[in-house]
Amino acid sequence: MSTVALVGREAESAAADRLLVSAKAGSGGALLVVGEAGIGKTRLLIEVADRAETSGFTVLTGRCVPGGGTYRALTEAVLAHLRDAGSLEDPSLRPYRAALGRLAPGWESPDAGPSSPNGADPVVVLGEGLLRLLILAGGAGAGCLLVLEDLHWADPDTVGIVGYLVSAVLGSPVVIAASAWDDQPGALRTLRPADSVVASLSRQPGVTTVRLGRLDHVAVAELATVHAGARPVDGATLATLIDHADGLPVLVEDLLDGLLDDPSGRVPVPRTLSDLVAQRMAELDPGAQRVLQAAALLGEEPAWSLLGPLTGLDAGVVSAGLRAGTGNGLLSRRGVQLVWRHSLTRAAVVSGMLPTDRAALVDRGADLLLARETSDDDALAADLLAEAGESARATEIMRRLARRDMARGALRAAEHLIVRATSLGAPAPGLAVDRTRLLTLLGRPTEALTEGVPLLDALSGDEHADLCLELARAAVVAGRWRQACRLVNRAGRPGDPRSLVLDAEAAFGEGDVARATDRASDAVAAAESAGSAEVLCAALVITGRCATLTSMELASASYRRAAQCAAEHGLVPWRVEALFGLGLAELVEGRPIDSLSEARELALDAGLLIQVLSLGVLIAEHTMTVDGPAAAEPLARRTEEEANRLGLSGLAALAGVALAAGRAAVGDSTGMTAALTAAGAHANASIEVTALASAARAWPHLLEHDLPRANAQLDEAMTSLTAHGSAAPVAYWGLWVLLRTVVADRDEEARDFLRTAPVGMAHLHRAALAYADAVVAGRAGDADRAGERLAEADRLVADRPYWRRLLRLLTFESAVLDGWGDPVPALRADLHIHQEHGDDQLARTCRDLLRRAGAETRRGRGDTPVPPELRVRGVTSREMDVLQLVAQGMSNAEVASRLFLSPRTVDTHVASLLAKTGAARRGELRELAADLPR
Numbered sequence: 001m002s003t004v005a006l007v008g009r010e011a012e013s014a015a016a017d018r019l020l021v022s023a024k025a026g027s028g029g030a031l032l033v034v035g036e037a038g039i040g041k042t043r044l045l046i047e048v049a050d051r052a053e054t055s056g057f058t059v060l061t062g063r064c065v066p067g068g069g070t071y072r073a074l075t076e077a078v079l080a081h082l083r084d085a086g087s088l089e090d091p092s093l094r095p096y097r098a099a100l101g102r103l104a105p106g107w108e109s110p111d112a113g114p115s116s117p118n119g120a121d122p123v124v125v126l127g128e129g130l131l132r133l134l135i136l137a138g139g140a141g142a143g144c145l146l147v148l149e150d151l152h153w154a155d156p157d158t159v160g161i162v163g164y165l166v167s168a169v170l171g172s173p174v175v176i177a178a179s180a181w182d183d184q185p186g187a188l189r190t191l192r193p194a195d196s197v198v199a200s201l202s203r204q205p206g207v208t209t210v211r212l213g214r215l216d217h218v219a220v221a222e223l224a225t226v227h228a229g230a231r232p233v234d235g236a237t238l239a240t241l242i243d244h245a246d247g248l249p250v251l252v253e254d255l256l257d258g259l260l261d262d263p264s265g266r267v268p269v270p271r272t273l274s275d276l277v278a279q280r281m282a283e284l285d286p287g288a289q290r291v292l293q294a295a296a297l298l299g300e301e302p303a304w305s306l307l308g309p310l311t312g313l314d315a316g317v318v319s320a321g322l323r324a325g326t327g328n329g330l331l332s333r334r335g336v337q338l339v340w341r342h343s344l345t346r347a348a349v350v351s352g353m354l355p356t357d358r359a360a361l362v363d364r365g366a367d368l369l370l371a372r373e374t375s376d377d378d379a380l381a382a383d384l385l386a387e388a389g390e391s392a393r394a395t396e397i398m399r400r401l402a403r404r405d406m407a408r409g410a411l412r413a414a415e416h417l418i419v420r421a422t423s424l425g426a427p428a429p430g431l432a433v434d435r436t437r438l439l440t441l442l443g444r445p446t447e448a449l450t451e452g453v454p455l456l457d458a459l460s461g462d463e464h465a466d467l468c469l470e471l472a473r474a475a476v477v478a479g480r481w482r483q484a485c486r487l488v489n490r491a492g493r494p495g496d497p498r499s500l501v502l503d504a505e506a507a508f509g510e511g512d513v514a515r516a517t518d519r520a521s522d523a524v525a526a527a528e529s530a531g532s533a534e535v536l537c538a539a540l541v542i543t544g545r546c547a548t549l550t551s552m553e554l555a556s557a558s559y560r561r562a563a564q565c566a567a568e569h570g571l572v573p574w575r576v577e578a579l580f581g582l583g584l585a586e587l588v589e590g591r592p593i594d595s596l597s598e599a600r601e602l603a604l605d606a607g608l609l610i611q612v613l614s615l616g617v618l619i620a621e622h623t624m625t626v627d628g629p630a631a632a633e634p635l636a637r638r639t640e641e642e643a644n645r646l647g648l649s650g651l652a653a654l655a656g657v658a659l660a661a662g663r664a665a666v667g668d669s670t671g672m673t674a675a676l677t678a679a680g681a682h683a684n685a686s687i688e689v690t691a692l693a694s695a696a697r698a699w700p701h702l703l704e705h706d707l708p709r710a711n712a713q714l715d716e717a718m719t720s721l722t723a724h725g726s727a728a729p730v731a732y733w734g735l736w737v738l739l740r741t742v743v744a745d746r747d748e749e750a751r752d753f754l755r756t757a758p759v760g761m762a763h764l765h766r767a768a769l770a771y772a773d774a775v776v777a778g779r780a781g782d783a784d785r786a787g788e789r790l791a792e793a794d795r796l797v798a799d800r801p802y803w804r805r806l807l808r809l810l811t812f813e814s815a816v817l818d819g820w821g822d823p824v825p826a827l828r829a830d831l832h833i834h835q836e837h838g839d840d841q842l843a844r845t846c847r848d849l850l851r852r853a854g855a856e857t858r859r860g861r862g863d864t865p866v867p868p869e870l871r872v873r874g875v876t877s878r879e880m881d882v883l884q885l886v887a888q889g890m891s892n893a894e895v896a897s898r899l900f901l902s903p904r905t906v907d908t909h910v911a912s913l914l915a916k917t918g919a920a921r922r923g924e925l926r927e928l929a930a931d932l933p934r
Helices: 010-024 041-054 072-083 085-089 091-103 122-138 156-171 194-202 217-228 235-244 249-261 273-282 286-297 304-311 315-327 343-351 355-372 375-387 391-407 411-424 431-441 445-458 461-477 481-491 497-510 513-530 533-547 552-568 572-589 594-606 609-627 629-645 649-665 669-680 687-696 699-703 707-719 732-742 747-756 763-779 783-796 801-818 823-836 840-852 877-887 892-899 903-917 922-931
Strands: 029-035 058-063 144-149 174-181 207-211 331-334 337-340
Touching (some): 010 041, 010 174, 010 207, 029 156, 029 194, 041 058, 041 174, 058 072, 058 122, 072 091, 072 144, 072 156, 091 122, 122 144, 122 174, 122 411, 156 174, 156 194, 156 411, 174 194, 194 207, 217 249, 235 249, 249 273, 286 304, 286 315, 286 343, 304 315, 304 355, 315 331, 375 391, 391 411, 391 431, 411 431, 431 445, 431 461, 445 461, 445 481, 461 481, 481 497, 497 513, 533 552, 533 572, 552 572, 572 609, 594 609, 609 629, 629 649, 649 669, 649 687, 649 699, 669 687, 669 699, 687 732, 699 707, 732 763, 732 801, 747 763, 763 783, 763 801, 801 840, 823 840, 877 892, 877 903, 877 922, 903 922
Parallel strands (some): 029 174, 029 207, 144 174
């Protein structure tokens, strides 16, 4: 397209200007330019890019071409930034470097590994990485414009990434500007219509769609004048253009060039671009025609070196043909490259070929392309073979390309290839296996089962077994444990290590840990015998997972061996998985969590974001027990936000539960409820999410020291998990048992459960059991035994100071009320730490226990800050303590019990509050408290 001034597109240019101005202010957007081929989309994008550069934007440009391969336009756009090693070293890009490395052959990170059916959507991950790269490319406050031309030819994964980006840029200084046909010329149609691309993007929020129409007579005249430059354009020429170009800019320019070259007008003027191209082809000699026909079949950016072998012509004839095509406007130069004048020009050459000429060139061209052994050439060869009717060869190539795309995370491109291969109808052993694997990777395991299971009856031998095992993997991912076992049995490969691993995973998921352990052990032996390092790592990891419920020593040994095997064979994802498991074992045993730190570093560099976020959830819980729920909240919030952006609903829900606990710890009940509502709204929430959400609701009661209500809430949560054999050893287990013991609610049953359950091996829970034993012994009058168990508990949980203080506070309540031990020194020490860390509610309970124990405390001082409007009326902090409980509807007797005061003292405080505030009755006190700032 010409680079002269833009004509007739004022409104469209204004829309682009508004987007650029908005992006400068930090609110990006997208411009989608659509219209028929030759209407001027590229010219408008050139104008937008010029205006952006003038405004200080960094402009990155990529172009889609048919058969260009996965991510072709994105690779072209960001190539310079990816080549600059420093640009990828920014910390914000670290988790996404592996994904960004997939944008070009040879850049893939060796650490990335194949896609995992349990991982994040590769399109979303790459989209997040690209967004960060674009923001960095724009620089501080400058902005970035990403231009993508001819999106109608983009592969499905590029379309998916653009679809993600156009929504993601709304809060960033980035603008996406793309062009697409709204209808493809017949000679260039693909299996995915252009209008589906336009429709999917134009309905996205933040997308401004401009549809270019043909130029009116005034604009045609203006374009002709500008395009002619110094050459005069007379009235007759303008009239011819208006009559024949029909307002199509590309035809205006091409016709004008011909008319100015031959002003006599003796050559008939074509009415369409196809006619014009046919006329210009007819002007060439037969050799030049054959050269250009061959070039047209080889794609938008043909491998010019193949033209000689393909046509059978010598190099001189080929060169002469290319010069002739350039001379009459069919080809043009773009820098040092020779390209088609317009995509419509190539389409017209293809459609004008005789079927016999086309068939001869197609068959030979496919062989030449395949001999080059590049993925893009293979894709074009498959197209040519399909056109020539060689469906079997085309199908096999498409399957190979689909498997390559699956391995590099280009799942939508792989799906497109498999759909095309299926549509060819050629017998293709293994195509069903590929389809099942792909659907599982796409997060559609139920669809994989629905499609794949009915096909099994028509298969036999290895093909039947392979499909059974792929379907079993889909069933495991879908959580259909029993169906997975049935499919493994149906495969008829009982000794195959893949069968044994899948069987073990299904049994573990169902909670049958004994069977899972047996099958995992068999899987290790079978994988060793088969010499399959990857399957051996999988077998060792499931072995370690089973062992965590019986022996941490055995679990650690399995995980260490898996990590070693993965390191030896370069299987980074499995090494991360093994180190993750080893870190969990360290965490449960109360050892330093070095393996978790190593796993996180590896996962960040390999772009294994689901593992990174899983570690975030785990570290948030660890932080909660070390420094309290409020301290864990920032990490939980970041993890939830990232998981939501990546579509990892399960992890987002778990992080949301941790976030809710943090909100509760600072008295924000509204924030807690909002976080729990969001966590519960995720589809297919796991049993752990449901239980932990219920457990989080115990925090307000626990911190207010309403132990009966805290116990009832926590009991509802944890009882639901007691029947789940493979439940995680979350921190709440021990708290639940201790609470039930302190309030004497079926406490022996709870202690017996934790003593024998696999989760009870965690040192946190052994500490909680020791505290509970101290309470029981003290209640029975065995002070010595109570003291021994208390000391043992303190030792076990010394590495988790917040959790230690919380559990000790519950234990000391029993010591004070039942009269055993000497809790006062420990209460005084903990009170000081509560105050230092801002744990005001725990500090208040600690003071109340000291008073109940008869220890001297500061009298007349409460724990609740006094708002300025009440301070001027003389209200004290202790009266504020009383006011808050009265506002909750408690009677004076209940307030006295909660604050460890006498009923008479509470009566005095209530009377004082009524007098100081001017309230006539208790109801007005409640209204007053409700109106105070939180």
